[in-house]
Amino acid sequence: MKDLLRRKRLRHSLIALFTVLIFALPFIISNNYYLSVLVIIGIHTTVAVGLCLLMGYAGQISLGHAGFYGLGAYASGILTSTYNISPWVAIIAGAIGTGIIAYVMGIPIFRLKEHYLALATLGLGLIIHVIFVEEVELTGGPSGLSKSIPPLSIGNLAIDTDSTFYFLVWAVALLAIIIANNVVHSRIGRALRSIHGSEFAAQSLGVDTGKFKLQIFALSAVYASVAGSLYAHYITFISPSPFGLMTSIQFMVMAVVGGLASIWGPIFGVTAITLLTEGLKTYVPLIYPQAGGEYEIVVFGLLLVIIMIFLPEGLTSGLVNIYERWRHRKERAHENP
Amino acid sequence: MNLASELLQYLLSGLTMGGIYALVALGFVIIHNVTGIINFAQGEFMMLGAMFMVTLVGLGIPVPLSLVLSIILVMLLVGLIEIGTIRTAKRASTISLIIITIGLSTAIRGIALLVWGTNPYKLEPFTKGGPINLGGATIVPQSLWVIGTTVVVLALTYFIFEYTFWGKALRACVVNKFAARLMGISPQRMSLFAFMFSAALSALAGIVIAPITYATYDMGLMLGVKGFIAAVIGGLSSTPGAVIGGLALGIIEAFGAGLVSSGYKDGMAFVILLLVLFIKPSGIFGAFGSKRV
Numbered sequence A: 001m002k003d004l005l006r007r008k009r010l011r012h013s014l015i016a017l018f019t020v021l022i023f024a025l026p027f028i029i030s031n032n033y034y035l036s037v038l039v040i041i042g043i044h045t046t047v048a049v050g051l052c053l054l055m056g057y058a059g060q061i062s063l064g065h066a067g068f069y070g071l072g073a074y075a076s077g078i079l080t081s082t083y084n085i086s087p088w089v090a091i092i093a094g095a096i097g098t099g100i101i102a103y104v105m106g107i108p109i110f111r112l113k114e115h116y117l118a119l120a121t122l123g124l125g126l127i128i129h130v131i132f133v134e135e136v137e138l139t140g141g142p143s144g145l146s147k148s149i150p151p152l153s154i155g156n157l158a159i160d161t162d163s164t165f166y167f168l169v170w171a172v173a174l175l176a177i178i179i180a181n182n183v184v185h186s187r188i189g190r191a192l193r194s195i196h197g198s199e200f201a202a203q204s205l206g207v208d209t210g211k212f213k214l215q216i217f218a219l220s221a222v223y224a225s226v227a228g229s230l231y232a233h234y235i236t237f238i239s240p241s242p243f244g245l246m247t248s249i250q251f252m253v254m255a256v257v258g259g260l261a262s263i264w265g266p267i268f269g270v271t272a273i274t275l276l277t278e279g280l281k282t283y284v285p286l287i288y289p290q291a292g293g294e295y296e297i298v299v300f301g302l303l304l305v306i307i308m309i310f311l312p313e314g315l316t317s318g319l320v321n322i323y324e325r326w327r328h329r330k331e332r333a334h335e336n337p
Numbered sequence B: 001m002n003l004a005s006e007l008l009q010y011l012l013s014g015l016t017m018g019g020i021y022a023l024v025a026l027g028f029v030i031i032h033n034v035t036g037i038i039n040f041a042q043g044e045f046m047m048l049g050a051m052f053m054v055t056l057v058g059l060g061i062p063v064p065l066s067l068v069l070s071i072i073l074v075m076l077l078v079g080l081i082e083i084g085t086i087r088t089a090k091r092a093s094t095i096s097l098i099i100i101t102i103g104l105s106t107a108i109r110g111i112a113l114l115v116w117g118t119n120p121y122k123l124e125p126f127t128k129g130g131p132i133n134l135g136g137a138t139i140v141p142q143s144l145w146v147i148g149t150t151v152v153v154l155a156l157t158y159f160i161f162e163y164t165f166w167g168k169a170l171r172a173c174v175v176n177k178f179a180a181r182l183m184g185i186s187p188q189r190m191s192l193f194a195f196m197f198s199a200a201l202s203a204l205a206g207i208v209i210a211p212i213t214y215a216t217y218d219m220g221l222m223l224g225v226k227g228f229i230a231a232v233i234g235g236l237s238s239t240p241g242a243v244i245g246g247l248a249l250g251i252i253e254a255f256g257a258g259l260v261s262s263g264y265k266d267g268m269a270f271v272i273l274l275l276v277l278f279i280k281p282s283g284i285f286g287a288f289g290s291k292r293v
Helices: A004-029 A032-057 A065-081 A087-109 A114-134 A162-184 A187-197 A199-204 A209-235 A245-258 A265-285 A296-310 A313-336 B002-036 B041-059 B063-086 B095-115 B141-163 B164-173 B178-180 B187-213 B221-234 B241-257 B263-277
Strands: A152-154 A157-159 B133-134 B137-139
Touching: A004 A032, A004 A162, A032 A162, A032 A187, A032 A245, A032 A265, A032 B241, A065 A087, A065 A114, A065 A209, A065 A245, A087 A114, A087 B263, A114 A152, A114 A245, A114 B221, A114 B263, A152 B221, A157 A162, A162 A209, A187 A199, A187 A209, A187 A245, A187 B137, A187 B241, A245 A265, A245 A296, A245 B095, A245 B221, A265 A296, A296 B095, B002 B041, B002 B137, B002 B141, B002 B164, B002 B187, B041 B063, B041 B095, B041 B221, B041 B263, B063 B095, B095 B133, B095 B221, B137 B141, B141 B164, B141 B187, B141 B221, B141 B241, B164 B178, B164 B187, B178 B187, B187 B221, B221 B241, B221 B263, B241 B263
Parallel strands: none
Antiparallel strands: A152 A157, B133 B137
């Protein structure tokens, strides 16, 4: 019991420490380029934390999250630019709508397992993407929304610079992490982990696995939707292309690279991947001038393969495991010199 | 054009695409049966086949020789990939293996983009000649090549599985891996064989469809996914199911595109998939059974 309490305190202090660190960063970094990278990291973190709940804790795969991300972005974009609705209302409306869509579509989809589930979510994502492209009157079709999306504001303070956006995005990301953390350490979290361990065993102990999987799926869709709304307001222009399968795969890479066993994994993964992407953008053209942006997907693909083969638990637990083994060996060497 | 000939037209174009889906679906089923893996990179094998073909023909090598060479190249490449990834990650969980094949498909697509660029490549049809009139509908000669190839390959696959040592060994692995091993059949080698065989099927599908759809670096994504849908409709473990699933999907898509809306053609395949999965998740030809824990 004492141990549990200590761990809980450790968790809370970790979150507090992280919060302080995050909000101190913009005072250290004033370069707008770095800030914009950090804003994107914050947006992606929100999605990846949701995906981590779904994949790491509930053990379910989703290849459709770019669709939910897009639903949020389009809900914000269309409601604010075409219908002049307040951006905050639009974000909430988008999140609720996406959550309902995910829940309703999830009822049949989550009767499936493994590859079928991967494919069904992939199909759901692709259908959402096709709708973005085809419903020209509503979405502007392949060329995107024609009207620009108004900036967010709190009272008189317009959130339209990199630094103001940074605070907003990370406040949302932190909220997402805190909620996820509470979910993980609640009854639902334990139920989810039991599903990951063995769904049959969980069912036989009276855990309503279907209900929990659905709720987590809907929650992760809401996360993606809110992140998508923020993305739309940040970029102020949306077209269907950033919401395709590649983005879903990218989100999955981010979640997997960091490790799915901890809420902190995705932050690590998102940061690593985003920095890698930006680094590649800067340095590869120096070595190989005729390359466009294509090598990125090669690196993503290979990274995914290598990590899954050698560190299937992701970088965070993988590195911890390597460290533990090293320490163990050192201790043993110490005992028998 | 009256309604009857219009419907015939849809049927013919549906059969053409359906044949391609069937070949890819067959590749999925073979790999899944032997190894339990769903190979999300299947469509990329197809793209590689088409791209190698275009490149070799461009070098001035005669079409039949290019065809054989491209298929062999894809098989060798896939063999190497299988040894390098799937065999190395032998103890990985299903979810990890799925992610590995997704990673492979992304990497292959990216490399193809670097090598061949985004431009679509045109491959000359295998035989020259204008469209053929068939009861009011028209059909391009290449469609006949696609349908013909599908039929020949299916017959050949049947022969290999029923009458050759390798085919029988493969089937033995499907029925009971452990017993197959006791009989001296190496499941590892069979996994390699399954990957190479289905790579050959997909590469061939990519080559015969290239003159109709053009070869692009990302052609494998949609075709691969459609092939998988066809395999799922057919039950994912049944070879005749895969063929019928492929043809059915091609025909439904062609009719849907013609009669409803062509923009939603790709969406339609997924709606069908979702319907099949919800109504009968084991597929139309799949046996009902409980999974062992």
